[in-house]
Amino acid sequence: MLSFIAKRLLSGILLLVVVTSGTYFLAHVAVGDPTPGLLGNSATAAQQAALRTKIGYDQPLLVQFWNWFSSAATGDFGSSWRNFQSVNDQIALRVPVTLSIVVFATLLAAIIGVGVGIACGLRPGGLLDRSLKLASVVLFALPGFWVSLVLVMWFGIELKWFPAVGYVSPEHSFGGWIQSITLPSVSLALGAIVMVAEQLRNGFLQVANQDFVRTLRARGLSGRRVTAHVLRNASPAALTVLALLFVGLLGGAIVVEIVFNLPGIGSLTQSASQIGDIPVLLGLTAVTVVFVVIVNFLLDLVLGWVNPKVRER
């Protein structure tokens, strides 16, 4: 078990290093000299040079990389090239926002998606199953931002049930927090729900068609008890789907954060990439990869707990 954890941890760290370093060089090559973009209107050459010195851009790329890397390795991602504030502080402000909507959306997708998926798996070809198939295609065909905007129009502006834009942190008002993340989470979750349900249904059917299920029935077990066996066997696939979903939603959050004007890591990504604020972009990359590594690690642990074969490996 210990060696399993160590192995996963090492693999996670390797992934983190490879991805952030890759992004570092990609971003530097892609963005080029950032100072005109950062200073904007009417900056003189002298001011640009001053900024270059201030952010260390006048040094060779490898020196810059080493400075960044050695600092990042200690968990300090430096300061933004735009407002010179600590990248860690900025991201720390924004992580709760994105996590709120992504976790909430994942929960919604898990609860509803798993429920619907099982219901469809129990009655394949039934009305619910066919509706699911149609819904999955329709939601696949409608871009996420489209769905988000329609939700804002109806529930934010027309009915005024939820705020149309903005984020309220739970420390200020718990009710306000729930209200402010409902619409964004739902618009993220809609596509996810049908995706999870589709996969769960297929996974459920795949297990339900396995030999041991017939044998269990032949022993006289009730439908409910057999379903419990099927679910337990289908759960690794379901958990994998949810973990993948979480990663996918982290990326999908960008559009939702912009439509709902949420100060999350997605909208920061968008603005930082527009002005070429590389330290912020790298911090964001690292933080996202860390989330992914953590989620995958948790997934492995849970899979081990569910599936005795994996546990022994």
Add this chain to the structure above:
Amino acid sequence: MTTAPFPTTLAPVKRISLWRRYLRRPLGVVALAVLLVVVAVAVLAPWLAPFDPNLVDFKLTHATPGDGHLLGGDSAGRDILSRLLYGAQTTLFGAVITCAAGLLLGVPAGVSAGYFGGATDRVCSWISDALQSVPGMIVLLVVAAGTGQSFVVLMVALGIFLAPGYYRITRARALSVRKEPYIDAARVAGVTNGRILRTHMLRAVYAPIVVQTALTAGIAIGMQAGLQFLGIGSASTPSWGQMMNDGFQNMLNYPLILLWPSIALGLTIAALAFIGSTLADLVSVRSEQPTRRDRSRVRESLAAPAPGDLAERVASGSHAHDAEDCALRVDNLRVGYAVSNGVKEVVRGVSLDAAPGEVLGIVGESGSGKTQTIFSVLNLLPSGGTAVADGIWVGGREVGRLSPGERAALLGRSIGYVPQEPMTNLDPCYTIGHQLVEPLRHVHGMSKAAARERAREVLVQVGITDPDRVLVSYPHQISGGMAQRVLIAGAVAGRPPLLVADEPTTALDVTVQAEVLELLRELQREYGMALVIVTHNFGVVADICDRVVVMKDGRIVETGPVERIFRNPEDPYTAELISASLDDTESRQELDEAWSRESPAALDRVGEKDGAR
């Protein structure tokens, strides 16, 4: 940016037949037609478009449809219809680039990883996993910022992030094909790796790649629109995403500007999705779930004898006992499956019976319908299968007309079942103890302690020397022979008066086979059970059976006491089976093949997939 995990078990399908079967799906045909229209529009845009898509006429700004402009004008005063037609070019071009990038990266990597395994596999899989966990949107935004918004570069980058989808399905396919004997044969024959990869592997992964491409194209078009919504991409060439972005800016005042590209985009992606799901249904092992209408169609067809086929509909086989005295009696059983062009009958009028304490053998080749007969008795046919019989008696009681719930109540109590494949018939997630105790508690109403004691006792009875260790073991921790003993223990734990065993020794080592047969015989005597045993092997019959039923192509060719059948087989088929079994117990496959050549029907293993293999 997740791609839908794809069922890894895809049967290799020939191209032509796949294409023909596709054309039988109305939904798929409509979707394909929509896609073809979009492609045609893209190609013919210069001839179809009434105006230059970039022609600005300020009078046309935000214009409503009409006056020669069928869909009106956009916010810059350009004809929306013309832009929509030209936009199809850009949108499809982007999707093609993305798919090509994903395909060129994912497929070769997947094929080599699956074929060569080892380090190649580990490296490729790590990269694929890494790509899936990279926040793709961030990288895309960085790429967009740095490459001067180059459309092609962006779409290629998107393709790289979608490559793991291709990689995973190709690798899974390649992995399963790699295990096929013909690949080994080719290698032994000195065919080079390159040639094997080209000829065998690519053919095997062809179908799933087509499915994945339909999905990837849909995702690519959606992502393209999303990126353009974020303000990335060029406006000088018309595209649907950029038109939608324009629509959003004006959606409160001029909603039509948003509506047109939304419809175009939605229809195209939906068409791709339907094409993908139709293809997936066709190439997947999992058949389409039959509807209620299918089932009643099968039932009607089985019940009403077709005039031209009258002779075939008469029951085959005979009964040796009175119905009331039988442990099991089947009267004119028919089993059918719904297929696209009608009903496929796999059991065509079977009658047989077994008295308490009697051992009945059902012998036949794969596809002869013997396993389907057993499943009909249990009322556990695979989905899509329907059984109709003039009567099914269990323990002297007619049960054929009972409700499914009442039929299910017989299982475990009145009928015990021993499956063929020991390793796949135990739930891998639960301990053996749990799997034995659960039915005893919930079906037979025992207390926890009593159930556990009984489970231990029955394990000892089936010859397991360390029952306590086995009780806490998981299925993967015990051998196949032991697993079969566990399954037999599970079947007899509830002391059923009737035990049906479906090829109980086929999957076992030769040495273990005899032990298991011996065990079954002992238990049958001890419990005074009727035993119905399905087998392809007359050796088994000789060992254990009192009477035997010989089946072929869903009908019984011969019924009688074992000695008589061995001594004087009436049907030439029976004689052939006997000689094959006695020559070499392992020659089953050859025989199978011989018979398949002569009777093509046996090849069609509809419904047999869960039975004898």
Add this chain to the structure above:
Amino acid sequence: MTRTRTALVAIAAAAALALAGCTGSGGGGTTAAGDTGELKAGVFLDVTSWDPASADIGFDGPYLSAVYDPLVALDKDGKPVPALASSWEWSTDRLTLTAKLRQGVTFEDGQKFDATAAVANLEHLKAGVRSGQAYLNVAGVSAKDADTVEIKLSKRDDALLYQMGLGRSWMASPAAIKSGALASDPVGSGPYKYDKASSTPQSQYVFTKKQDHWDTGTYPFPTVRLFPITDQTASFNAMLSGQLNVQFANAANLPKAKENGWNIASKAASWVGVQFADRTGAQVKALGDQRVRQAISYAFDAAGILKAVANDSGTVTNQVWSVDGAVYDKSMNDKYKTDVAKAKQLLAEAGYPDGFSVKMPMSPIFQAWQPAANQTFGELGIKVEWQDMAMPDYQKNAPTFPMFLAVIALAGNDMATLTDQVTTSQWYNPNPSVDAFPEVKALVEQAEQAEPGPQQTELLKQLNKKLVDLAWFDVWYQADNTYFSVKGITVTPVTGMMFPTLRFIQRG
């Protein structure tokens, strides 16, 4: 077959319904109109930095004006007016500015505002990466006595007070400047206190009014909430839903705003057109010929573009001096009235009857104008090869192109316009090329040396006319910035500020 059709119909119906929902939403937004107890303003961008030296002029005004007082403020016409500096005086050579400071002002941390504090601030601002550009001509700052500071210039700078008033003279506590924590924790003497506990940085900033502020009458709202909302649709949605009562608006939404009965305030903010970076013809010889530049100016249908792209929210003109200022001359606007025939004739005279080829940069935010530009150049036979790039690249690379589409901020001060648009090198004006045009150079020098007032204005008018004649720029129109506010709140826009400071948002 039928199922597919149903599905398709369902998709179309859902789409139509959803859109109908969008259009039908006009009536709902007015309920919050009466709620003017607190100011809830949607600002286009987040505050860049709370440190005045690192802040931007554009959209940081409302944020910084809440917590800081400026040394010099502007009135609505861009004229410098006293704030923490109660009065000032220029020396006769206009190289020394002596300012008297307001007394009795303390910063939130208890520090006193006096000459020492002002000097510390001004030195901090002069050294600032962003604020420094306002103090380029400042040689030194010194405290003459406890409430008098003296600013010495190395070169006469008639735009200095304007620049300071625009947002370059916010006074922060000297202790906070020294500690370096200003970027995230503002410490000023402004009319509001930043309520950090109730705020969610980057999403909502809450400020509560200080009752003892020296200028308390100018700030009517007990609470101010500022919401940075970049996405225009999101911002308008917030306004519709009543989450905002003041908004940096998109002119496309004017009809809806009128429907809702909101106050609409607009003022010229930037000029839109073609910037000629290569007026000397160094890169593209044709552009060195004034007839070619004039031809381009003749060719564009400026009124059509203004109507189509900017919803008529602006003024068609060919000048870079603000339409609200004294230098602007309305009578010159007809000079390049759209006339493609004339344009072609001019091109032919210049020796380019078939046009010429040129490369131009393009970035998403300029895409609205691209179709019109491309078409007009096409009519003249000018073949444009567009190079797509992101906005930072545009600012970086546009100056290297001979000409490019531009949206350039206007100054609210006529001398500042001279500096910003003509004489100094800017990203949008990489080659001032004044030296290559002796007549222009002469007028510029005269204006810079003239006595401020009518004489200077007259010289600037002559210069303006000269620049228009030379087709120095191809200005299509001056675009307005537009602000929506609910009934009961009025916004007074100020040219030069992308979003006005809080003193310009009043009840009424």
